[in-house]
């Protein structure tokens with residue numbers, strides 16, 4: 131893949147050795163018996179999940195196996211009834227005539243089995259799409275609702291990736307459960323009939339399918355083990371795939387000749403996953419071979435026993451013929467029980483991951499108390515605030531005290547990594563507060579340093595989070611406030627234009643225009659607390675001037691915080707704080723700080739030294 135003149139291949143992607151709290155392989159801890167015991171629990175969970183979606187379809191689904199079982203019993207009894215005359219004495223026509231009623235009943239039972247199977251498939255189709263949607267929505271909601279700090283938790287995204295597999299598995303789990311139940315009922319019926327014919331045949335038959343069952347469960351274990359080992363690589367590959375193929379980054383990828391390396395990266399991760407899969411192939415082959423040989427030997431013994439019983443006259447020819455049908459039916463049903471049981475077991479592993487993730491996400495949803503913040507907050511006071519990110523040795527914010535008053539503009543400046551953004555996150559209550567965060571967020575407007583470019587229409591890009599009215603006038607006010615009217619009017623459908631170049635009919639904005647839109651979103655909210663983190667970093671001087679004029683014009687009604695590296699912009703602030711290593715090291719008004727000879731003066735001098 132690399133050009134020939136590049137002799138040294140690039141280093142491969144880092145191997146992620148995940149050793150966190152959640153790195154325990156659930157299979158390593160569960161015994162074979164314990165795992166088999168999970169099947170009833172999984173069935174119960176599937177029924178409960180489906181019940182919430184469509185009770186009638188569930189009842190239909192549960193009724194079908196009963197019908198199938200009854201039909202199988204009738205079929206066997208009718209077969210036995212037909213065998214006696216068919217294998218008896220007399221002309222062929224007489225024997226057929228005598229067997230006719232039993233043959234009609236057998237045909238009707240067979241037809242009923244088919245109808246039950248068709249109805250079961252119909253019921254399953256009523257449930258599955260909605261079940262998948264429910265599971266998918268629950269997962270997305272869980273991730274969106276956790277405390278933002280949960281994203282920094284050990285292995286959060288890997289466990290999310292594992293949970294995604296549970297969602298994918300919902301596509302097949304209802305049909306697996308339905309097939310399992312129906313095969314189980316058929317098996318019990320046929321096995322009952324077989325025991326009546328001769329008690330010796332059933333244990334032999336059970337022995338014949340048991341190896342296949344053990345083989346199927348062991349294979350499912352191997353599959354899950356590989357899935358588990360591949361999670362981290364698949365997760366990284368998925369992220370890299372998104373970044374590599376996203377048209378937004380297409381220019382950067384091409385102009386910096388990243389394509390080859392990104393493809394190499396993608397290929398290396400895929401190869402790594404493939405190697406694990408390939409290494410498992412001989413194991414699954416061994417499992418299949420051993421279980422097939424054992425199953426074949428036991429099956430041979432079953433047929434041998436049947437032949438011996440017939441040869442020694444212990445059962446009649448008619449009974450022996452019925453026993454052949456019963457053995458075939460039981461065998462087919464048993465194999466289905468085993469195969470679908472293994473599939474359910476397989477599903478249970480992924481569902482357990484999904485449930486564990488959902489439970490964990492629920493535990494990390496904001497539960498901070500019910501006190502609400504009044505609208506039009508007059509003052510926010512911070513006293514010796516400290517915040518340390520998980521896994522970090524030093525606090526990002528370290529002993530900060532501040533008074534923010536309504537009507538005032540606070541500017542925060544400082545070098546990269548000094549804790550400015552973290553401080554604003556604390557203030558918006560994203561990370562800390564004893565208050566219901568929704569009541570805080572309702573009053574805040576935030577323009578983050580890295581903002582989302584939503585693939586929505588212009589209108590929703592402005593109103594997202596707060597669609598107040600069907601009236602476009604306030605939307606245009608917000609658009610005007612950031613100087614975007616002309617640009618929006620030039621778009622093919624004005625406010626209705628979809629801002630996603632990738633989608634047919636979509637349009638694209640420039641970086642600065644996107645940033646103006648992010649500002650208009652915050653202004654549209656008319657928040658009591660307005661936080662702008664480098665809000666004009668991509669704007670031309672005219673846009674920047676307009677935004678800061680706007681901030682000044684609306685400052686009287688709110689608490690405003692601006693983070694900026696362009697120190698000239700801090701002239702609009704009533705108070706400026708300079709942060710270093712998480713602490714406030716200087717503060718005052720612009721003119722004071724310019725002459726104070728500290729970090730502010732130094733940074734300002736550097737910005738003017740060209």
Ligand SMILES: Nc1ncnc2c1ncn2[C@@H]1O[C@H](COP(=O)(O)OP(=O)(O)OP(=O)(O)O)[C@@H](O)[C@H]1O
Pocket residue numbers: 282519520522526544545546547548549550551552553579
């Ligand atoms: N989500 C996070 N998880 C862990 N550490 C973080 C996270 N966000 C920031 N940090 C760390 O916290 C410290 C302060 O970061 P912060 O983003 O608050 O700095 P900043 O002053 O806003 O920097 P910049 O000027 O580059 O925007 C840095 O050391 C950074 O590595």
